Structures are given as structure tokens and as C-alpha cells.
Amino acid sequence: MTHRMLVVDDEPDMRLLLRLTLGGAGYEVVEASTGEEALTMTDGVDVVLLDLNLRGMSGLDVLERWSQDGVVPELPVLMLTADARPSLDETALALGCREYLAKPIPPQQLIDRVKAALRGDPSPAATVGT
């Protein structure tokens, strides 16, 4: 079974990288460039990679909306960001984010985290990435 992944990032090159990396690993990747767009695309999605620093509606805003609507934690959301402030990490986890991944993250590690999320492994406490 092919898992469907939603990649939400306003950086086109980042979306390209994620699409090719995760597509190459056998996932069906759908893309959203804004938070507003992402809110409408969760149907049939198995896992979400959500960028924190989105224009307009931020990644946290999206997460908060999904949390209110009961989308998470049913739908595993991995937060991806270049901003490694611990306070954001805590906020995201409190809003139901499964894991907080700091950029840059090696492709294989990213794939491993996605697999773990899809398997329903216990949510890791530590932030992954370098």
C-alpha cells in the first residue's frame, strides 16, 4: 500500500527535495505551499510534513487548527523547521505534533522518522536533526 504524504512548505526548492526524497522512498507526495492550502488537503493523507515558517498562516497556526478540529493527533504531523528554539518545540508538541524535526535533516533519517510515524511507534521525546 502506498502511503500518501502531505508536504507543506513555502520554499519551492524544499518541496522539490522532499518530493524527490520521499517519492523515491515510495510515498505518494502531495504539496501545499501555504497553511490555508494545507487545511483543505488532509483527506486521504497518512502523514504530514509541516514547515513552521510559512507565509501568512504559520505552521503552528495550521497545527492549532487541526488540533481544534480533531485532525491531530489522529493524523501524524512531523514539524520541520530551521528555527530550533525550544519554546517552539514545546508549543508544537503541546498542539499535538508527533515530532519536531530541525533542518537540516539527512534524507534517510527523515524517511526513518516518517516510517516510524506511519507504524505508530511511540512519539520520540527528543528533537531529531542536526
Add this chain to the structure above:
Amino acid sequence: MTAMSTQVAGGEGLKRSIGGPAAILIVDDRPENLLALEAALAPLGQNIIRAGSGDEALRCLLKNEVAVIILDVQMPGLDGFETAAYIKQLDRTRYIPIIFLTAINKEAEHVFRGYSAGAVDYLFKPFDPTVLRSKVGVFIELHQKKKELQISEERFRRAFHDAPIGLALVGLDGAVMGANRALEAMTGTTVTASGSLFISDFFDPDEEPLDLTELSTKGAGGTSPAERRLVSREGVQRHALVSASFIPAAVSLGPHYILQMTDITERHELDAFRERFVSLAAHELRTPATVIAGTAALLHDNRNGMKPAEVEQCVVALHRQSERLTSMVRNLLDLARLKEGRAKRTLEPIELAGLAQQVVDDVPPPDGKNVHITIADDAVVLADGEGGHPHPVEPAAQRVSLRRPSGRGGSAAGEREGRAHRQRQRSRCSRRPRPEDVRALHARKGIVFRRWVGTRPRTGQEPGRGERRGDRL
């Protein structure tokens, strides 16, 4: 007889006082006695003022600063004792030493009366010139010491009052007995000598209270000031380095401390700015670095399994992000050079409206958002027009020096509205614009220095026109 002043130079002159020679007032109704006194005192090298009566002596005292008075007891009109009584009644003259001189009132009761009238000495005629000179000389020296002390106190008072750092006189119980202008400005408090204000009132109560004893002990072996937050009554917070010196005792004050406070608010803000900048720079660098590292790894590992179009897309992305990264690094280096004074920046007047337009062009607002900037048509900034880097470093790194147009002030006259509505159209701009982007005049032409002059923040919301943020010049 008219009082007159005689300047006698040379002789056994005493060291001249700071404020010029001291005056000796000699009072006698007989001219020949005045002559004899003047001759005896001339070697002291001081001003000698002669008065022929008690009344005249009092008038002289009103006009002159006198170090010592030699007063004949037996005079028509006001005699010496009566004259002395008047002298002792006036604040200005009561501490001037008086030496009585008499030819006839030599009985003990007269001598006693003389001392009661405030005399410091009671001499009989004929006097020995050397003895008289010696006695007068002592009072002249005392007068000079007093003057030096006064000047020293005045010097301290002025240095205290005008010092650029905050200074306060603080009692051992922490009561503030005085403060200079700088401290009053820092704390936003007017200090009176009432002692109702305590030093702890200046500081943030959430911080550890100052231990003046410890602070002054540290200061004795080289300064080791404490850092504290100052909170004014209006709630304005500033940061200060505080040190203290213990003063064992003073003429009018008991043991106390002199507190020194240096305002380091700007330094604090600069440190905070640096931290924010480093954080932002790291954040901005991570995005292209992530794409470059990830895409390179992807090409290395999976190139054969990728379609040619995907490989091409990866190469384009690599090129784009590496250029972006290079530009950021170049701007960072520019900033470092600028800080070290190695970068040559030529600041020249640039029309603010044009620069702002360029900023908006470079950093278009997100979808559906407008940027509305109102700029006086003659507003000019001093900026470096060279550089030509396609991407700025970070908004926080940008500074622009704003100059009020000469002769026009910041009046609204001639103000024109330049509205820039920009939909995000160009893909090359990939950063999310923030309000500070515009405020910082995030110019494509490179790093520009900003200093808002007399600005007032202005924000507002207008239906259909988005949020308004700005500064009014």
C-alpha cells in the same frame, strides 16, 4: 576718611591664595595709627583696606571679602565693641576673625568684653609689628585654606552635578540624600534631600537587593560593579552598572556612600540585537543549506533512478540556493567588515520614497496583502547606494540613517502618498516579508544604516487595506 585698598607686594608675603590676595581690614579713627598698621602688615603682601570708623568698617565689609579685621576699641561713634557686635550679627561676616587693638582699655574687664564680642585676640598699643604680623598671618592662612576648601567643594559639587554617569549620595540606611541630573534622568525621579526616597526604590524589586557594603568593598580593590535593572515611576526600564564608594565622614554628612550608575541600556539592546541577528542569520542560512545538502545527497544516491527533468530541477535548485547562500555570506562578511571599519561605505543622500519603493519591490508582501507607505516627498536618507547584492542579509541587520529635510522639519506639508501594492509575483523572493522588512528598508542595494529621527510609531487597520505599521517622521 575714605576707605581705600592698598596692594602691597613682596616682603614676607604669604603664599597667594587661589582667589587672589586676602583682604585685611584695619579700623582706627586716627590716620597715623592706620599708617602704622599698614606699615606693619605690608610685608604680608595682602590687600589692606582702611576704615576710619565703625560705620565705615561695616560698609567696607559689605563690599569686600575680608580675611581678618584689626579693630581699634576706642573710636568715636560706634566703638570697637559695638562694631564687632554688628559684624557678628551678619551671616556674611560673623566668622571673620577680629583682633582688637587698644591703647587704654587694658583692664581685664575690657579684655573679657572684647573676647565676649567675638575677638580672637586682644592686643595693646604700642604693638610689636612682628607679633601682629605673625598673628594676622595665621588668620590669612586659615582664610586661604577655607577658600581652597570652598573651591574644592564647588569643584566636587559641579563634577557631581554635571557628571555623565548617575551619582547619588546614599546614607548607611539606604536613604538617598542627593542625586545628580544624570541619575534623575536615568530613574525618572526628582531627588530631594528629604531622605524619603531609598536607593531600593530605583531598582527592580524582583532582583536581588544591592548590598552597598559589599559593593563598596569590591570597589576598593578594583571596580566590580553590579548590574541592575532600573525601573522608573513611569515603568520605563533601563539597565545600569552600579558601583559604590564608602565615605567615612564629611563636614555636613555622616558616613555615607557615593553610588555610581552607568546606563548600559543601549549596550543591552545591542547585545539583544546581536543575539537576535545571529539567531535570524542562522535560521536564514539553514534553509538554503538544507536544500543544497539534501539535493546533493539525492543526486549522489539516486541520480540513476531519477528522470532527466527531475535531475535538471535539482541542478537548478542547487544553483539557486547556492547563490542565495553565497549572497547571504557575502552580506554577513560586509557587515563584519563594516563593524571593523574595513568596509568603505559612502553615505549619500538618497530619496526615501524611491528607496522604500525598491524595498517593497525586493520583498513583496505575501498573497493578498498590501504595503502602504506614506513618505514626505522631501525625505532623504543617508545611505550607501553601492553594493548591488541581489539578496539582503536580514532585516535586522539593516540600518538607515534618516535625515530630517533641512528647513522643513517633519511637517506634513508636501507630504505625498506613495502607495505600493505588490502581489507576490516573482519567484526569486522566497522569504516571508515581515513588517520590519519595510521598516528596516530592506534595500537591495546593500546594507544601509538606519536611525529613526523623532519618529512616532503608527499602526492601524483599514478595511480592505490590511494592517498599517509605520513611523511618522
